[in-house]
Amino acid sequence: MKKVNIGGVPEHFNLAWYLTLKNGEYKAEDINLRWHDYYGGTGDMCKALRSGDIDIAVILTEGIVKDIIEGNPSHIVQTFVETPLVWGIHVADKSRFKTIKDIKGTRAAISRYGSGSHLMAYIHAKNNHWDLDSDLNFEVIENLNGAVEGLTSGSADYFMWEKFTTKPLVDNGTFRRIGECPTPWPCFVIAVRDEFIAHHIEDLKTILNIINTTTAEFKSIPSIDRTIANRYDQDINDVSEWLSITEWSQELIDEETINMVQEQLFDLDIISKKIDYNEIVCKL
Structure with a gap:
């Protein structure tokens, strides 16, 4: 069974990962997907991708774009949450x-x-x-x-x-x-280390197919609002508001959006250069 390490923030946005793991959906495909909580957020996950501690990160768009430009050997393979944070x-x-x-x-x-x-x-x-x-x-x-x-x-x-x-x-x-x-752009993307993409692309496609099936129907899961409220200590009315303004994605982030992120970061002197779209994303 192939072991794959994935990281993300321990927040309600990532509940779909917990549900698919709890259901044993990756193990059924001979993949031992191990979830790691990153309380330090994006900067912590960028470091973990660079070191190889994780293979996949569910990460803020602006943070991973910046770190890829600065040499992180990873690519964005998909938008995860389409709506702004x-x-x-x-x-x-x-x-x-x-x-x-x-x-x-x-x-x-x-x-x-x-x-x-x-x-x-x-x-x-x-x-x-x-x-x-x-x-x-x-x-x-x-x-x-x-x-x-x-x-x-x-x-x-x-x-x-x-x-x-x-x-x-x-x-x-x-x-x-x-x-x-x-945020002026989709908030979360899925980024993957280049080495993992090169050697385990079929496993990656399987993982994405599983999570995408769940996020596509996430809002229609029975009592999902109560599940989120209980697991993340949230008021159910706040959860309902959050669900109403949040949309997941199963598509690759587009070139126009990546260029907009780079423009903003460049204008703010957060990055020193802009690079080609295909140096940031990988079309599977």
């Missing part, structure tokens, strides 16, 4: 900051450099016409628990993370959400 902008509940204008020039908590929380801080700053040199400062907090500690202690001032994941922390009075910032 809605990033909540959070401060500590007792923070003196009340509006987006108040956090200009303060310290953004980020999981690591090159992560989604890092890159989206630039997008957010650009949207608000801030000076990217003087109005952006960063404090590395590694993960969501680190953000709770950082904002509560005052070592960081604001934190951007997917708003439904952090909603329980807003509800319990740990964070206060002062704004939102949706």
Whole structure:
């Protein structure tokens, strides 16, 4: 049985992977797919792809595009979630900051450099016409628990993370959400190490066929809202709202979108060059 390592964030977006694993669908195809949670998010997964700790990552689009340009030996093989990610902008509940204008020039908590929380801080700053040199400062907090500690202690001032994941922390009075910032592109893609694509393409196609069958019918799974609410400690009304604005994909991300991501990252000085579409994606 072929062992395959896959990584992703432990969030509701990835429940379909858990369901297919629980059902033994990969083992039925002689594939031992092993899921690894990456609490540090995109930057952590980019590092794991480079080292070979994982073969496949379900990862933020902007983060993996940046890392492929910087030499990550991987390619995007498919869009996973078609719709944008809605990033909540959070401060500590007792923070003196009340509006987006108040956090200009303060310290953004980020999981690591090159992560989604890092890159989206630039997008957010650009949207608000801030000076990217003087109005952006960063404090590395590694993960969501680190953000709770950082904002509560005052070592960081604001934190951007997917708003439904952090909603329980807003509800319990740990964070206060002062704004939102949706990504300008599909949020999650599936990226695969080049070595795995070269030597195990049929296994990869099988894995994608299984997950795509489940995501295509995900919203019609009986009581899926209750399952998500229970597993991820979410309010069922929040889950219903999230399901209503989220669409999965079974297709390869298109050239226009990849070019748009590169344009934004290049304009923000996050990447030093733009590369050809076929250097970033792989058509299976």
